[in-house]
Structure formats: structure tokens, C-alpha cells
Amino acid sequence: xxxxxxxxxxxxxxxxxxxxxxxxxxxxxxxxxxxxxxxxxxxxxxxxxxxxxxxxxxxxxxxxxxxxxxxxxxxxxxxxxxxxxxxxxxxxxxxxxxxxxxxxxxxxxxxxxxxxxxxxxxxxxxxxxxxxxxxxxxxxxxxxxxxxxxxxxxxxxxxxxxxxxxxxxxxxxxxxxxxxxxxxxxxxxxxxxxxxxxxxxxxxxxxxxxxxxxxxxxxxxxxxxxxxxxxxxxxxxxxxxxxxxxxxxxxxxxxxxxxxxxxxxxxxxxxxxxxxxxxxxxxxxxxxxxxxxxxxxxxxxxxxxxxxxxxxxxxxxxxxxxxxxxxxxxxxxxxxxxxxxxxxxxxxxxxxxxxxxxxxxxxxxxxxxxxxxxxxxxxxxxxxxxxxxxxxxxxxxxxxxxxxxxxxxxxxxxxxxxxxxxxxxxxxxxxxxxxxxxxxxxxxxxxxxxx
Amino acid sequence: xxxxxxxxxxxxxxxxxxxxxxxxxxxxxxxxxxxxxxxxxxxxxxxxxxxxxxxxxxxxxxxxxxxxxxxxxxxxxxxxxxxxxxxxxxxxxxxxxxxxxxxxxxxxxxxxxxxxxxxxxxxxxxxxxxxxxxxxxxxxxxxxxxxxxxxxxxxxxxxxxxxxxxxxxxxxxxxxxxxxxxxxxxxxxxxxxxxxxxxxxxxxxxxxxxxxxxxxxxxxxxxxxxxxxxxxxxxxxxxxxxxxxxxxxxxxxxxxxxxxxxxxxxxxxxxxxxxxxxxxxxxxxxxxxxxxxxxxxxxxxxxxxxxxxxxxxxxxxxxxxxxxxxxxxxxxxxxxxxxxxxxxxxxxxxxxxxxxxxxxxxxxxxxxxxxxxxxxxxxxxxxxxxxxxxxxxxxxxxxxxxxxxxxxxxxxxxxxxxxxxxxxxxxxxxxxxxxxxxxxxxxxxxxxxxxxxxxxxx
Numbered sequence: 001x002x003x004x005x006x007x008x009x010x011x012x013x014x015x016x017x018x019x020x021x022x023x024x025x026x027x028x029x030x031x032x033x034x035x036x037x038x039x040x041x042x043x044x045x046x047x048x049x050x051x052x053x054x055x056x057x058x059x060x061x062x063x064x065x066x067x068x069x070x071x072x073x074x075x076x077x078x079x080x081x082x083x084x085x086x087x088x089x090x091x092x093x094x095x096x097x098x099x100x101x102x103x104x105x106x107x108x109x110x111x112x113x114x115x116x117x118x119x120x121x122x123x124x125x126x127x128x129x130x131x132x133x134x135x136x137x138x139x140x141x142x143x144x145x146x147x148x149x150x151x152x153x154x155x156x157x158x159x160x161x162x163x164x165x166x167x168x169x170x171x172x173x174x175x176x177x178x179x180x181x182x183x184x185x186x187x188x189x190x191x192x193x194x195x196x197x198x199x200x201x202x203x204x205x206x207x208x209x210x211x212x213x214x215x216x217x218x219x220x221x222x223x224x225x226x227x228x229x230x231x232x233x234x235x236x237x238x239x240x241x242x243x244x245x246x247x248x249x250x251x252x253x254x255x256x257x258x259x260x261x262x263x264x265x266x267x268x269x270x271x272x273x274x275x276x277x278x279x280x281x282x283x284x285x286x287x288x289x290x291x292x293x294x295x296x297x298x299x300x301x302x303x304x305x306x307x308x309x310x311x312x313x314x315x316x317x318x319x320x321x322x323x324x325x326x327x328x329x330x331x332x333x334x335x336x337x338x339x340x341x342x343x344x345x346x347x348x349x350x351x352x353x354x355x356x357x358x359x360x361x362x363x364x365x366x367x368x369x370x371x372x373x374x375x376x377x378x379x380x381x382x383x384x385x386x387x388x389x390x391x392x393x394x395x396x397x398x399x400x401x402x403x404x405x406x407x408x409x410x411x412x413x414x415x416x417x418x419x420x421x422x423x424x425x426x427x428x429x430x431x432x433x434x435x436x437x438x439x440x441x442x443x444x445x446x447x448x449x450x451x
Numbered sequence: 452x453x454x455x456x457x458x459x460x461x462x463x464x465x466x467x468x469x470x471x472x473x474x475x476x477x478x479x480x481x482x483x484x485x486x487x488x489x490x491x492x493x494x495x496x497x498x499x500x501x502x503x504x505x506x507x508x509x510x511x512x513x514x515x516x517x518x519x520x521x522x523x524x525x526x527x528x529x530x531x532x533x534x535x536x537x538x539x540x541x542x543x544x545x546x547x548x549x550x551x552x553x554x555x556x557x558x559x560x561x562x563x564x565x566x567x568x569x570x571x572x573x574x575x576x577x578x579x580x581x582x583x584x585x586x587x588x589x590x591x592x593x594x595x596x597x598x599x600x601x602x603x604x605x606x607x608x609x610x611x612x613x614x615x616x617x618x619x620x621x622x623x624x625x626x627x628x629x630x631x632x633x634x635x636x637x638x639x640x641x642x643x644x645x646x647x648x649x650x651x652x653x654x655x656x657x658x659x660x661x662x663x664x665x666x667x668x669x670x671x672x673x674x675x676x677x678x679x680x681x682x683x684x685x686x687x688x689x690x691x692x693x694x695x696x697x698x699x700x701x702x703x704x705x706x707x708x709x710x711x712x713x714x715x716x717x718x719x720x721x722x723x724x725x726x727x728x729x730x731x732x733x734x735x736x737x738x739x740x741x742x743x744x745x746x747x748x749x750x751x752x753x754x755x756x757x758x759x760x761x762x763x764x765x766x767x768x769x770x771x772x773x774x775x776x777x778x779x780x781x782x783x784x785x786x787x788x789x790x791x792x793x794x795x796x797x798x799x800x801x802x803x804x805x806x807x808x809x810x811x812x813x814x815x816x817x818x819x820x821x822x823x824x825x826x827x828x829x830x831x832x833x834x835x836x837x838x839x840x841x842x843x844x845x846x847x848x849x850x851x852x853x854x855x856x857x858x859x860x861x862x863x864x865x866x867x868x869x870x871x872x873x874x875x876x877x878x879x880x881x882x883x884x885x886x887x888x889x890x891x892x893x894x895x896x897x898x899x900x901x902x903x904x905x906x907x908x909x
Binding site: 037039040046047056067075079080082087088092093096097101102103104105110111113117118120121133134136137140143147148151153166191195196199291292297299319320323325328331 | 486489490492493494495496497498499500501502503505509510511512513514515516520523530532534535537538542543547548551552555556557558559560561562563564565566568569571572573576582583584585586587588589590591592595596598599600601602603604608620621622623646647648649650651652653654656657746747752753754760765767768769771772773774775776777778779780781782783784785874
């Protein structure tokens with residue numbers, strides 16, 4: 001039996017933690033006013049705005065981040081899982097410094113783009129690659145490649161998964177299940193305003209970890225399905241792992257109907273293993289999308305595929321383009337990251353760090369009998385505030401939101417910066433002491449709510 | 452335009468010249484040709500973007516400095532391509548180098564806002580007269596958000612776009628970019644033609660296409676879709692078939708028309724913004740749209756994009772009813788480079804330099820055209836310009852269909868073989884100047900053009 005948490009107490013503690021935050025963030029609060037005069041909402045991305053206040057960053061080094069008030073944090077946000085090499089890694093700094101003196105943009109190919117593609121080929125077992133700037137652009141291309149190479153329109157997407165902001169996939173991400181139909185027959189719900197319902201028509205939404213629903217869709221209209229895109233491990237409803245055999249079975253099911261499989265590895269990419277979820281699961285899809293961590297903190301993304309699906313790109317029937325694609329600066333940074341920093345031998349270090357952070361938090365959960373489960377995989381992990389395991393998006397929605405928010409505030413005031421709601425990410429630069437700071441803040445939270 | 456006697460292009464002669472020039476080009480690029488074979492093993496088609504190929508073959512680049520570009524064969528070029536117009540600051544500008552080095556040392560990515568943001572927002576507000584801004588990482592992302600803003604604010608679905616313009620390659624605008632003349636339908640009701648495979652029909656139904664420089668046709672589209680058009684997106688000067696200027700009153704007319712019908716007007720200034728003038732097309736043509744899309748030049752050579760709009764339009768974003776989001780939006784590296792580009796390099800003085808070099812380009816090219824009585828004319832403004840190979844003015848995409856691509860391709864080969872790198876892909880004949888380009892560079896371009904003119908008329 002786990003403990004029943006007292007809602008009124010959580011509310012009271014939240015007030016206290018917010019007041020503490022206001023004391024520590026005077027400059028961020030003042031700066032938000034000035035920023036609001038030039039930037040819509042005072043930020044350049046909706047998710048930079050935090051509840052209750054926005055934190056303005058100043059600089060970072062290794063595992064640490066400093067805000068404009070001079071507060072130091074152990075950074076477990078790492079820019080939504082991007083800087084797993086740590087901030088301002090000397091090799092990335094050097095690669096950028098060298099490249100910027102040689103020119104950063106020509107809209108012509110350079111050698112580094114090929115070297116990076118070679119690394120990705122080896123890691124993900126897919127032969128042909130193209131580059132973009134963001135995860136949004138990569139998944140958009142992956143979907144178009146699936147449609148172009150099958151001549152079919154329908155795309156299957158997992159409920160609660162985020163695949164970037166492009167119109168074709170901006171559905172059923174962080175939505176209210178009450179508006180999204182029954183669990184086994186979810187309807188697409190637009191993530192945000194300004195997206196016509198016509199973009200929902202070619203989408204079919206399925207719950208994660210549920211083969212039966214995919215099977216039913218393929219049985220009903222398999223000859224119209226171009227393919228399925230999914231995060232092999234869900235990473236934005238906390239971390240949710242696939243059931244044993246789920247990915248391999250999807251692979252088989254889709255293939256039987258002539259449909260394609262795309263792994264959106266923007267978040268798992270080179271973070272959970274050198275070859276991401278492909279290596280981790282042993283399942284090679286037709287397409288893989290990458291972004292975030294592969295650039296070491298510089299915007300870059302990639303889409304890789306089999307020779308068969310990339311044929312439409314090679315022969316030009318599906319023009320794949322973009323002014324900044326594989327710009328020399330981005331690929332120089334990616335080359336340094338893949339060739340010199342995230343070499344296969346460093347992943348053992350992530351395992352040790354995982355023991356300290358996830359192991360430490362799991363220990364606190366047990367000692368305080370918290371209604372929570374810890375799910376982690378190497379440098380990524382999260383706490384689901386509910387006692388039963390979380391297997392899909394709707395399970396995650398049923399977790400305790402106010403408790404999660406309070407736990408996050410304790411981290412901030414304890415000198416740790418994790419993302420609000422998203423999984424944590426640590427970098428190679430994080431020391432055991434850094435990670436223990438997060439465990440200690442979590443214990444302070446646990447002690448307070450159970451006192 | 453005064454009527455003047457022109458010669459006709461002899462296409463057979465041009466075919467022969469193309470063969471000669473291609474034969475001259477090939478030995479200069481042995482290393483690039485060889486390297487592409489390596490590249491093709493891992494990169495689809497050997498290039499990272501379909502348009503990084505430069506027919507007849509891809510040219511791999513080693514480095515750039517100011518107005519110069521060096522390929523892996525060691526060839527040096529005066530660069531008028533400038534990465535599809537993004538590098539008006541020139542390659543490896545010391546101010547940009549310094550800004551990027553500093554940013555790299557301080558951490559390049561937090562997914563939290565930093566203090567360069569409002570400086571850039573203020574600078575853009577000053578240039579383009581729109582108060583509020585958001586940042587993203589490419590022109591594609593900027594126009595995607597512009598379209599969504601118009602839809603979110605009107606609750607309507609249909610977007611009006613110009614035939615023959617490119618606004619990035621997301622699903623809502625990837626139509627009638629360079630449509631096949633066989634498929635475009637009548638001018639008064641152009642067909643919305645998908646530009647690539649993989650675009651479902653349902654997406655095309657949300658886009659109506661009209662010709663550039665024709666208010667009556669835009670009005671007709673509004674009337675035929677009364678209450679259903681969210682807004683119109685337009686390049687204020689078309690930049691995809693050479694530079695096509697808007698006729699006097701056209702842009703203001705579009706704005707009035709949009710507002711009469713409860714819709715919005717978005718300028719796609721990805722190519723014109725911060726290049727043709729300090730305040731881009733907004734300044735040159737004196738019309739402020741409801742939404743402004745920027746990218747390319749404003750990032751000083753880093754992947755950037757920006758969306759500016761009125762407070763009214765950004766209302767849903769500020770209130771959080773509409774998430775405008777992206778992991779790399781406003782990242783410190785891009786913002787540092789952008790801040791240096793906008794506040795230290797592309798100052799008002801820079802535009803006086805562009806205008807002076809542009810005047811030399813235009814004057815020189817015009818003299819060659821007159822001397823050889825070529826069926827062509829020159830158009831340009833600020834850092835952008837082009838030769839359009841038509842005896843009659845090209846006012847819209849359909850006017851450019853008759854221009855034979857062999858002519859523009861040969862003109863490209865002539866420059867390429869004589870030390871000038873122009874944007875590849877024939878009809879795009881647009882040049883871009885950087886702050887490093889000089890009168891000498893303009894002269895070289897004109898001399899090469901004169902060699903081309905002599906050869907085709909000789």
C-alpha cells in the first residue's frame with residue numbers, strides 16, 4: 001500500500017515554494033516584462049514559459065546552468081534533452097570556432113555532411129540520410145517520404161506523442177482525453193488553434209502499447225495506410241517503455257499490409273544507446289528521424305531510410321530541400337559530437353549515472369511509500385506520480401499533476417533545473433555529486449509531503 | 452518599358468555552347484565529382500538538400516571568406532549565390548565569428564529564453580514596423596506559423612497564395628511552387644498543383660492560387676470563397692523567377708482586400724527581409740502587412756527564422772491558447788549571430804553599399820543587353836537582382852514559362868567557368884550581394900555576362 005497524499009498540504013507547500021522562487025528570481029521576473037514588449041508572450045517558444053514564472057538563462061558550462069539572477073543549477077533539462085554532451089563542451093566549442101572562421105553557410109554540400117551520414121548509417125543500420133534543422137522538419141519529411149513511396153495517404157500516429165509542430169502531425173499530443181473519444185478508438189484532436197480539420201483526415205490515432213488497435217485499422221483500410229510514425233520509447237508523457245515485442249510486432253504487421261514504419265528518435269536518438277532505440281530494441285524501421293542531441297547544442301536534424309524508401313528522394317520525385325540543410329556549422333558540430341564525444345565507450349558512464357539518479361529517487365519513493373514509479377533508461381528518466389505502471393498517454397494523464405508540479409518546484413529551489421513535466425536528461429559532464437543534489441531535493445519534497 | 456529592337460536567341464547555338472561550357476567545367480571539379488561517389492553511399496543523392504545539387508554536378512565546398520568561396524578542387528569564386536541569399540553579411544564575418552565563438556563558450560542551447568531576444572525583437576520591430584516577434588529555425592517554420600496564425604485568428608481554413616512562389620516545404624504551402632504548365636489550368640482559376648509527391652489531395656483543397664500583380668484575380672478569389680479565406684501569403688517582390696517587382700498599389704490593394712474580407716495579409720520576406728533595404732519590402736514598398744516572415748539573412752549564417760505580427764494576431768499566442776513551440780527556437784547561438792548581424796553588420800550604412808554595387812551591376816548589365824540587343828532586361832533592388840531573359844516584362848509566373856531554361860543555364864555556366872558562383876537551378880537567376888562585394892566584383896560579373904552575350908549573338 002502506498003501513502004495517500006494530502007491535497008491541501010500539497011497546495012500549501014506549492015504556495016511556499018512559489019514564494020521562494022519569486023525571492024530568488026527578481027531579475028527573471030523583471031526581464032519578463034521587458035521581453036513581453038518585443039516577444040510574443042516574452043518568449044520565443046511556448047514551452048520556455050514556465051508555471052508560475054519564466055526563467056531567463058544566462059550561460060552554461062558542463063552540467064551547470066546559470067540564470068540571469070546568477071543562480072546556479074544542476075541542469076537536468078538540457079534544453080529538452082539536447083545537450084547530453086554538456087554545455088559548452090570544449091570539442092564542440094572548438095569545432096564551432098574552426099568552422100565559423102571558414103564560413104557557416106553556402107547551401108552547397110561539404111565533407112562533414114557525408115562524415116556525419118556515415119556515422120549515422122553505422123549506428124542506425126539505415127543506408128541513406130538527409131539533413132534538416134529541427135525535429136519538426138525531419139518528421140514532416142519522413143511522413144512525406146512514406147506517402148510518396150507508397151502512393152497512400154493514411155498515417156498512423158500514437159496518442160500523446162509529439163512529433164513536432166508541422167500541420168500533418170500536430171494532433172493528439174497534449175490533449176484532454178474527454179475530447180478524444182474512447183481509448184481504443186481515439187479521434188485526432190488538434191494540438192493548437194489554426195490547424196484545419198482536413199489535416200486530421202489522413203491520420204489514424206492509436207494508443208501506445210496496443211497492437212490490437214493497429215491491427216484493426218490495418219484490417220479495415222490497410223491498403224490506404226502509408227505507414228506509422230512512433231516514438232519507439234515515449235518521451236513526453238514521462239518515459240514510457242514499449243511492452244516486450246511491441247515494436248517487432250508493429251514492424252511485422254505493417255509490412256504485411258505494405259505499410260512503412262518510421263521511428264521518431266528525435267529524443268531517443270543517440271541518447272539511450274549509440275544507435276538509439278534501433279540498437280536498443282533490435283528492430284530496424286524503414287525510416288528514422290533524429291535531431292536534438294546529435295548536434296551537441298546546434299540546431300540540426302536528420303532523416304534516414306532504406307534504399308527502397310529513399311528512392312523517391314534520390315530520383316527527385318519527392319524534392320527534399322531546405323536552405324539551411326546540413327549547413328557547415330551544424331554538421332561540424334554533429335561530427336564532433338558523433339566522432340569525438342558520444343563514442344560507444346561513453347555509454348557505460350550513463351549507466352553508472354543512472355544508478356545514482358534513478359536509483360536514488362527510486363530509493364526515496366520506497367522509503368517514503370510515495371505513490372510513484374520511476375522509469376529510466378540511461379540519461380533519460382522520469383517519475384510518474386501514480387502507483388500503477390504507466391503504459392500509455394491516458395495512464396499518464398491519470399497521474400497526480402499537482403504533486404508532480406510541487407516535486408519540480410522543490411528541484412528548482414534545491415538548485416536543480418529539470419524540465420516541467422518532461423523527462424530529465426543528464427549529460428556526460430554530470431558528476432555523482434550533481435545527481436545526488438537532485439536526489440536530495442527529491443527527498444526534501446518527499447519528507448515535506450509526508451510530514 | 453520602351454519598345455526596342457531585339458535579336459532572337461538561337462537555341463541551336465545555345466545547345467552547342469552549353470556542350471562547350473560543360474566540357475570546360477568538368478575538369479575543374481574532378482575532386483567534387485569523385486567525392487560525390489563517396490557521398491552517395493550514405494547521403495541520399497549525395498547532397499543534403501535537393502537544391503544543393505548544382506547541375507551539371509554537385510560542387511563540394513571547402514570554405515568561404517567575405518565575398519569569396521573556395522571549393523574542394525581549390526577553385527576560387529566570387530560568391531553571388533551566398534547560400535541562397537542568406538549570407539549578405541559575407542562568409543566568416545569577424546563580428547559574427549566573435550559572436551558565435553562567445554556563444555559557443557557560454558553554452559549554445561538551454562531551451563530557456565536568454566537576453567539577446569528582446570534586442571533582436573526591438574531591432575526587427577524598428578525595421579519592419581510590427582511590434583511582436585517569435586523565433587524559429589528556418590523559413591519553412593516561419594511561414595508554417597504565419598499560416599497557422601491566420602487560421603487561428605479567423606477560424607477559417609483557406610489560404611490564398613501566389614502561383615509560382617516558394618514558401619518553404621511544409622504541407623500547407625507546398626503547392627504551385629513551380630507548377631508544370633500542362634497542369635496549371637486557366638489563369639482565372641489556376642489549379643492548386645502539389646509540388647511534390649506525398650501531399651494528400653485534402654491539403655490542396657485548403658489552398659487557392661492566384662497570379663501575382665493582379666488585384667482583380669485576388670478579389671475574385673475572395674468573392675468566390677466569401678468568409679472562408681483566413682489570409683493571403685505573398686512574397687512582396689517575387690524572388691523565384693528572377694526578381695519580379697510588385698506594381699504600384701498592388702501590395703496596398705492586397706492588404707485592403709484582405710481586411711475588407713476579414714482576412715489577414717502575410718509577407719514572406721525570407722528572401723527580401725534585411726536584404727533589399729534595412730526594412731525590407733515593408734520599407735521599399737511602404738506597406739506593413741499583418742504578419743512578417745523572416746529567415747536566411749537575419750541569422751548571419753546560422754539556421755534561423757522569425758515571425759512578426761500585430762498584437763491582435765499574437766493574442767492567442769500570448770494568452771497561451773495557441774502553442775508556438777520548438778526546441779531550438781531562439782537558441783542562444785542563433786540569437787547571438789542574429790544580434791551581431793542585425794545590429795553590427797547590417798546597419799543602415801550597409802544598405803548604401805548594396806545600393807552602390809547594385810547600381811553598378813544594373814548599369815553594366817543593361818549596357819551589355821543594349822549593345823547586343825538581347826531580349827532581356829535587368830531588375831533589382833538592394834542586395835538582390837536578376838537578369839530576366841524576356842523581351843516583354845515578366846509580371847507573374849506564367850510570363851516566365853516561355854523563358855527557355857537553356858538560356859539561363861548557359862548564363863550560369865559562363866559565370867561558373869569564369870570565377871563567379873551564382874545560385875544554381877536555371878530560372879532562379881537571382882544574385883545576392885554581401886557587405887564585402889565591391890565594384891570590381893560587379894565588373895567581373897558584367898564582363899562574364901558580356902562574354903555570354905557575345906557568344907550567343909556572335
